[in-house]
Each structure stands twice: as structure tokens, then as C-alpha cells.
Amino acid sequence: MSAEARKYEDYARECLRQARLAQTPQLRDRLLDLARVWTDAATTETNAARTVPPLGEMISPSGRHLRSSSENNPQRR
Numbered sequence: 001m002s003a004e005a006r007k008y009e010d011y012a013r014e015c016l017r018q019a020r021l022a023q024t025p026q027l028r029d030r031l032l033d034l035a036r037v038w039t040d041a042a043t044t045e046t047n048a049a050r051t052v053p054p055l056g057e058m059i060s061p062s063g064r065h066l067r068s069s070s071e072n073n074p075q076r077r
Helices: 003-021 027-049
Strands: none
Touching: 003 027
16 A cells, blocks of 8 residues: 555544544534545555556566656757
């Protein structure tokens, strides 16, 4: 799990903690909604990290590793 996903899960847990302490049903419901948003963000971040390889590991259709634009174009260095 990425650091971002962990951070989002921490935010969701904090929203749940605050919801248990909420003084009004409206505040509790809002905090529970916010916890869902943070949980969804953590799930999205985790899924994105699994499906997109790091740039250095990307391989072209010809089987060669792709390089950064500065490696492909010496004038851009």
C-alpha cells in the first residue's frame, strides 16, 4: 500500500473516531460520509498503484524499455 493510501485511510479512521463523538446526528452523518470519501480515495490510490508501472519500468511494444524524454533527446539535458 502506498504512503498516500495509508494517509487516506488514516483520515477515514479519524472521521470515524470523530463521528462516534459527534454531538448531533447531522454532524455524525457528515463525518461518516467524509470517511467513505477518504476510504474510496485510498482504494482508488491502491488500485492505481497496482495498474500503472513506475516510469522506469515501462516497456515499449517492441520490448525495449522506454526512456525519459531527456534521455531520448540529448538537446533537452
